[in-house]
Amino acid sequence: MALSLAVFVQIIVAVLLVIGLMVGNAVVMVYVERKACGFIQRRPGPFEVGPRGLLQAVCDSMKLLGKQIFVPGNIDWPLHFLAPVVAFLPVLLLYLPIPFGPYLTSLQVDDGILLILAFAGLGAVSNILAGWSSNNKYGLLGAARAVAQSVAYEIPMIMALLAVIFMTGTMNLTTLVEGQGGWPWQWNIVRQPLACFIYVVCLVAETNRAPFDLPEAESELTAGFHTEYSGMGFALFFLSEYANMLLVSFVCAVFFLGGWRGPFLDGFWWTFAKAYAIMFFIVWIRWTFPRVRFDQLLNLNWKWLLPLSILNLWLTAVVVKLAN
Amino acid sequence: MDSPIAQVLALIKELLDSLQAAVAPWLPSQQVPAYLAFALYVLMMLGGGLTAVGARNLVRAMMGLILTFLGVSGLYLLMASPFMAFMQLLIYVGAVCVLIFFAIMLTANVPGGQEAKLPGPGGALRGLAVFVAPLAVLGPLLVKHVPDLELALPEATPTSELGRGLIGEDVVPFELISIILLAAMAGAVFLAWRRRPEGRA
Numbered sequence: 294m295a296l297s298l299a300v301f302v303q304i305i306v307a308v309l310l311v312i313g314l315m316v317g318n319a320v321v322m323v324y325v326e327r328k329a330c331g332f333i334q335r336r337p338g339p340f341e342v343g344p345r346g347l348l349q350a351v352c353d354s355m356k357l358l359g360k361q362i363f364v365p366g367n368i369d370w371p372l373h374f375l376a377p378v379v380a381f382l383p384v385l386l387l388y389l390p391i392p393f394g395p396y397l398t399s400l401q402v403d404d405g406i407l408l409i410l411a412f413a414g415l416g417a418v419s420n421i422l423a424g425w426s427s428n429n430k431y432g433l434l435g436a437a438r439a440v441a442q443s444v445a446y447e448i449p450m451i452m453a454l455l456a457v458i459f460m461t462g463t464m465n466l467t468t469l470v471e472g473q474g475g476w477p478w479q480w481n482i483v484r485q486p487l488a489c490f491i492y493v494v495c496l497v498a499e500t501n502r503a504p505f506d507l508p509e510a511e512s513e514l515t516a517g518f519h520t521e522y523s524g525m526g527f528a529l530f531f532l533s534e535y536a537n538m539l540l541v542s543f544v545c546a547v548f549f550l551g552g553w554r555g556p557f558l559d560g561f562w563w564t565f566a567k568a569y570a571i572m573f574f575i576v577w578i579r580w581t582f583p584r585v586r587f588d589q590l591l592n593l594n595w596k597w598l599l600p601l602s603i604l605n606l607w608l609t610a611v612v613v614k615l616a617n
Numbered sequence: 618m619d620s621p622i623a624q625v626l627a628l629i630k631e632l633l634d635s636l637q638a639a640v641a642p643w644l645p646s647q648q649v650p651a652y653l654a655f656a657l658y659v660l661m662m663l664g665g666g667l668t669a670v671g672a673r674n675l676v677r678a679m680m681g682l683i684l685t686f687l688g689v690s691g692l693y694l695l696m697a698s699p700f701m702a703f704m705q706l707l708i709y710v711g712a713v714c715v716l717i718f719f720a721i722m723l724t725a726n727v728p729g730g731q732e733a734k735l736p737g738p739g740g741a742l743r744g745l746a747v748f749v750a751p752l753a754v755l756g757p758l759l760v761k762h763v764p765d766l767e768l769a770l771p772e773a774t775p776t777s778e779l780g781r782g783l784i785g786e787d788v789v790p791f792e793l794i795s796i797i798l799l800a801a802m803a804g805a806v807f808l809a810w811r812r813r814p815e816g817r818a
Contacts, residue, residue: 298637299630372680396622404776407703411690414711418683421718425676437722440715447711464776 300400304389307399311388315536322535323350326576333580354528362524365428372426377522377529380419383412384536391543392467394553394561405466406454409544410447413499416537417443420501420508423530424518435517438587439508442498445594446505450495452602453488456609457481457548466544470552475559482549487605489549491598496541496575498590500534503579507587542571654695661688670744673731675721679714686710697771700779 324339324347331338339346364373390405392398402408417439424436458464460481461472473480482489498505509517519530546552546567555563585593661684668681686709693702736744783791 297634299633302633369674369676372676375680396626402699403773404699404703407700407707411703411706411711414707414715417715418710421715422676422680425718433722437719440719440722444712444715444719462777 304400307389308385311385311399314388314539315384315532318539319532319535320350320354322538322572322576323353325573326579329573329576330580333577357524357528357531360524362526363521365521367428368521369426369428372422373521374526376419376423376426377526377533379415379422380533381529383415384533384540386412387537387540388543390466391540392470392547392552393543393564395559397561398467401467402465404464406458406464406544406548409540410451410454413537413540414447416533419530419533420518423522424508427518427521429521431514431516431520432518435508435510435514435520439501439518441587442501442505442507442590445591446495446498446598449491449594449598449602450499452599452606453485453491453495454544454548456488456602456606457485459606459609459613460484466547466552470547470554473551473554475551475554475556477551479554480549480551485549485605485609487601488609489545491602491605492545492549493571493574494593494598496545496571497578498594500538500541500575502538502575504582504584505590506579506584507590510584512584538572538575539568542568542575545571651695654691658688658691658695661685661691671735673733673735675724676718679717679721682717683710683714686714697773699773700776 327349328338328346339349342348342352364370387409389399390402390408420439420443421436424432424434424439427433457469461469463469463472469481477483501508507517508514509519511517514520519527522530543564546564550567551563552567553559553561553564665681665684665686665688668684669678670681672678672681686705689709690702690705693699693705
């Protein structure tokens with residue numbers, strides 16, 4: 294591909310928009326999460342700051358920005374400061390191939406989903422670095438858990454996505470959306486319900502959200518791998534966690550829920566509506582289910598999700614072969 | 618197709634293209650960014666390699682390894698094979714390095730975190746010899762032959778063609794590799810297997 298100014302400008306604009314989306318998403322989701330949690334637990338949630346507590350998230354972020362940065366002694370300081378950056382930077386890349394709308398795609402990548410999966414692996418690396426370099430036993434335990442969890446759940450996740458890729462024969466996210474129709478029964482979820490189910494379970498586990506939030510289980514490990522981070526270091530982890538949640542929701546919307554296609558008036562609003570519905574679902578189950586034990590987490594993956602996803606992949610391959 | 622948004626976007630693209638065409642004579646040729654990227658990736662690989670060899674603690678050495686892998690995947694991108702680049706990251710950074718970290722977690726902890734001693738002068742000299750030897754063999758060849766080579770610009774191969782190659786003409790090596798991996802996995806299970814005491818799940 295020859296270098297062209299148009300592509301360059303397109304990427305710059307896209308990255309700026311994605312940064313805006315990341316920050317806006319974190320602010321909105323903090324409010325939604327606290328409010329939803331409040332209603333689920335039959336209490337009002339934040340309501341003091343601003344009308345209905347709407348300014349609470351703004352205050353939270355101001356507090357984070359102004360906080361003193363505590364650095365514990367005997368840390369491995371280059372790695373300690375590298376970890377939040379490694380968590381944050383790949384996220385900007387991850388949004389490049391996502392087709393938000395018919396024209397709203399940062400960059401057409403033929404192996405788009407592979408790009409996302411490849412750079413998402415750096416998230417586990419940043420967890421490791423954060424936990425290991427902080428010289429803290431809780432951090433280290435959190436890092437060890439993060440490793441076992443992310444390696445395990447990556448496999449059925451990829452296999453679930455592979456089943457859809459087998460069926461449609463493309464790894465380009467835009468082509469995937471164009472292959473689905475507007476109405477719910479034309480979406481891939483109808484043809485691949487098991488893959489969608491496996492993907493949603495793995496999505497919760499891969500983003501370290503309850504009930505699979507063992508790397509940062511606050512009742513056991515204080516805050517897990519980011520125990521020793523304060524101020525902007527913590528803010529970067531926080532931002533990238535919410536950005537990762539939104540990203541996997543977008544991937545789910547594109548793969549299984551028809552992306553920007555809707556019953557009427559196709560456009561980016563459908564992608565956003567679907568992605569945020571999944572985000573709300575993630576928040577909902579966080580406040581509904583208790584945290585699993587670590588052996589339960591691994592058993593669920595290796596004894597259920599992995600065999601199921603292999604079976605699903607095999608069935609898909611057979612059906613695709615017979616249909617051709 | 619000819620919706621107003623598409624027309625506006627096409628107009629912007631046309632404007633930018635004509636702008637690029639207008640300033641093109643003052644810009645360096647399109648090869649310069651490629652050379653810069655190549656230099657960056659090679660520096661990443663060399664720096665990562667040096668870190669991996671010279672670091673006195675295992676996690677830092679692993680970080681050097683990750684940096685090297687990032688450089689390698691960048692080189693794949695330069696050779697117009699994004700599939701290989703992404704697979705390099707997915708497998709080596711996302712899985713292999715993470716498993717190496719797991720192995721590091723199982724090793725004994727050294728107070729102060731200095732797990733390796735720096736080599737003495739003899740060791741450094743031998744290391745230098747190992748570094749220079751391939752350079753001495755390959756360097757002159759490269760200097761002699763590279764200017765004559767007319768390399769065509771790499772063309773991206775579709776992933777489907779790669780797959781067809783793997784299960785078509787290259788099926789035997791592909792399957793042989795999987796047998797080696799299977800043997801390695803069986804060996805690992807055999808080594809790690811320990812019969813649990815009776816009565817415990």
